[in-house]
Amino acid sequence: MKPVTKAITVAALAIALGTATGVARAGTLENLERERAFLVKAFLDPGLGTAERLAKIDAGKPRLIDLERMVLRDDTLTGRNTPVVRKAFANYDLTFLVHASAEKSRALVDVWLEQIGVTTDTVMAAGAVGN
Amino acid sequence: MTNRTKSLRLLLATTALAGWLAVGEVYPVMAGEPDVLVASIPTWSPQSSERLVRLPPSYLKKSLDRDFAESPLGAALNETEAKIGHKGNTLADLQASVEQSEGELRLELRHQFLAEKRAYLDLMANQIDLHRQQAKTRLKLFERMLDDLAHKKRPDTPSTRELVAKQTLARDRLQSSLAKVDLKVFETATMPESRYAVKYGQNVQAIEQLLSRINTHGMNQSLTAGGIEMTKEEFIRHMAVEAEAELALADQDDTILGYMAKLVALDAVSLSEEAMDAELADSPLPGNAGPAKAVNFFMSN
Numbered sequence: 001m002k003p004v005t006k007a008i009t010v011a012a013l014a015i016a017l018g019t020a021t022g023v024a025r026a027g028t029l030e031n032l033e034r035e036r037a038f039l040v041k042a043f044l045d046p047g048l049g050t051a052e053r054l055a056k057i058d059a060g061k062p063r064l065i066d067l068e069r070m071v072l073r074d075d076t077l078t079g080r081n082t083p084v085v086r087k088a089f090a091n092y093d094l095t096f097l098v099h100a101s102a103e104k105s106r107a108l109v110d111v112w113l114e115q116i117g118v119t120t121d122t123v124m125a126a127g128a129v130g131n
Numbered sequence: 132m133t134n135r136t137k138s139l140r141l142l143l144a145t146t147a148l149a150g151w152l153a154v155g156e157v158y159p160v161m162a163g164e165p166d167v168l169v170a171s172i173p174t175w176s177p178q179s180s181e182r183l184v185r186l187p188p189s190y191l192k193k194s195l196d197r198d199f200a201e202s203p204l205g206a207a208l209n210e211t212e213a214k215i216g217h218k219g220n221t222l223a224d225l226q227a228s229v230e231q232s233e234g235e236l237r238l239e240l241r242h243q244f245l246a247e248k249r250a251y252l253d254l255m256a257n258q259i260d261l262h263r264q265q266a267k268t269r270l271k272l273f274e275r276m277l278d279d280l281a282h283k284k285r286p287d288t289p290s291t292r293e294l295v296a297k298q299t300l301a302r303d304r305l306q307s308s309l310a311k312v313d314l315k316v317f318e319t320a321t322m323p324e325s326r327y328a329v330k331y332g333q334n335v336q337a338i339e340q341l342l343s344r345i346n347t348h349g350m351n352q353s354l355t356a357g358g359i360e361m362t363k364e365e366f367i368r369h370m371a372v373e374a375e376a377e378l379a380l381a382d383q384d385d386t387i388l389g390y391m392a393k394l395v396a397l398d399a400v401s402l403s404e405e406a407m408d409a410e411l412a413d414s415p416l417p418g419n420a421g422p423a424k425a426v427n428f429f430m431s432n
Contacts, residue, residue: 066328069327072302072305079291081290081291081294086290089294090297096301098312099304102311102316103308103311
């Protein structure tokens with residue numbers, strides 16, 4: 001085989017294989033979980049005033065929106081049957097918090113509290129038991 | 132008897148004997164024992180089945196054929212085919228010469244013709260073994276490729292299916308709520324769209340254009356056999372069947388070759404007998420005359 005033909009063949013093969021293999025990428029879900037942890041920390045931090053808390057939450061929103069979309073568009077997560085991935089997709093409202101709250105036109109913290117089981121009724125019931 | 136005739140007889144006897152041995156050992160009439168000469172056959176080691184299985188179907192066969200042509204087995208097959216071509220020409224020339232010759236020259240040419248036929252059969256046997264080796268290698272490769280495809284398509288566990296279903300639902304939900312979320316988050320607030328969001332939109336358009344081009348690309352078109360479109364798996368199965376057929380035909384070729392070898396051996400025996408008959412005609416065997424014919428010699432003094 002001529003060198004030029006051989007080079008073209010090798011290149012074609014490499015491209016075909018490269019395309020088929022795809023680029024291995026991991027970490028979208030881990031990044032989302034980390035950013036969501038910072039948001040929850042902002043919800044719960046007793047050292048923050050109301051204005052400061054809201055500013056922190058609003059500042060984190062765009063990053064969370066991007067990360068939530070990255071996770072949902074990440075094909076490498078499809079069918080990856082690990083505990084982390086299973087847990088992430090078990091509850092859309094909790095994992096994709098910003099999208100869920102925008103869909104429901106509710107505050108982020110409300111949706112989050114609801115998903116972890118804290119509602120007005122449970123708080124009132126807890127208060128009644130305490131009294 | 133002249134020295135020339137003596138050597139011819141010796142040659143004919145050797146050819147006949149070798150012919151019979153060839154029929155019995157090298158070219159088994161009943162196929163299925165081809166391993167006698169296999170040890171010295173050059174090999175072909177195709178590239179890994181995992182890589183081949185990823186190639187477009189139209190490129191797969193060409194890639195395999197080229198890989199084979201560049202292998203020691205392919206080179207040996209080419210060389211043998213060239214030799215068979217030359218040997219065929221020699222046989223044709225000799226056959227014509229035999230028809231035009233007479234006497235002792237004709238006998239010698241017939242012997243030469245037989246010897247060349249034996250050499251031709253040797254080459255044909257070698258070619259059949261090379262073809263068989265190629266077909267076996269291809270068959271093993273196609274079986275591995277089919278295994279790889281089956282491995283990729285293996286059924287998911289119930290929990291994986293459940294996960295995929297949830298992921299599909301989540302993606303559908305994102306898609307259906309995308310506009311609403313953008314409106315809520317970006318239109319009412321002062322924050323601009325992120326770099327990711329802007330670039331993602333541009334990239335999606337580019338990807339769609341590229342996919343459209345890929346779908347219409349000539350090398351990405353599905354293959355057809357008898358006008359019926361085939362998937363990659365069907366195409367590999369089709370090639371596996373072709374390799375199986377080649378193996379079966381190689382067995383049949385062996386049978387034909389066995390019969391040819393037998394005919395060469397029979398011709399050699401016949402030629403040997405003809406030579407002996409001619410010799411016997413020149414110097415007949417001693418007779419066995421009894422004493423009765425000499426009685427008259429003893430009847431008088």
